Amino acid sequence: MAELLQAASDLMAERGYDATTMAEIAARAGAKVGSLYRFFPNKEAIAETLLQQQMAVLHDEYEALAGRASTLLPEELADILIDLMVTRYPRVKSLPALMQARTDSVEIRNVSRAQAIQGISAALRVCAPALDEVVAKDIAAVVLNNMKVMLGMTLKEAPTTPGAPDELRRMNRLYLCARLDPWR
Known part of the structure; x- marks a missing residue:
């Protein structure tokens, strides 16, 4: 079953949900279509199974980060956050296609964003315990957008130059240090 789901995820990420067929999923997994059914x-x-799995991956990543954020300096947390989308992308690469195919895509996207902001703000508040919850969510929204830009640069979907990702990392470090240090 894991191989079938991986094949489906890969195909949907490559071709989109609508263009992916059950026969192609089975063939990619090296299985008979009857096995898939x-x-x-x-x-x-x-x-639906892929969407639930990939949302769980995101949730688990943020939980794990919050669990260790108390041992991190703001610049270390900044580096982990800025690269988080890039490192987890292979595990959730079909998520955009899965969301796009749903009639409730706006709701699912909003849930995903809220989950990300909540997860990032939780890590920020563990790193800087006195940080106000509302301020943490505002900072988390900015960091989330930086994370998306880094993913876009990595995938060559956003304007970039060879040194731009390092500059984004520096910017994220400076921003989080400036915002978190007063609350530590």
Whole structure:
């Protein structure tokens, strides 16, 4: 089943949800299409399973980060956060395609963003315990946007130059140090 889901995720990331067929998923996984139907009655069931798995990956990443944020300096936390989307991308690369295919995509996207902001702000507040919750969410929103830009640069979907990712890392470090140090 894991191989079928991985094949589905890869195909949906490459081709999009609508262009991916059950037969292609089975072929990519090296399975017979009947095996795929034994686990999933249709493509929508696969998409729902993938969406739940990938949202859980994101949740787990933020929980783990918050669990260790008390041992991190603001600049260390900044580096981890700025690269978090890039490092987890292979595990959630079909998430945009999965969201786009749903009739409730706006709601799912809003839940995903809220989860990210909550996860980042939790890590910020562990790193800087006196940080106000509202301020933490504002900072988290800025950091989340920086994380998206870093992913875009890495995937060559955003304007970039060879040194731009390092400059974004520096900017993120300076920003988090300036914002978190007074609350530590």
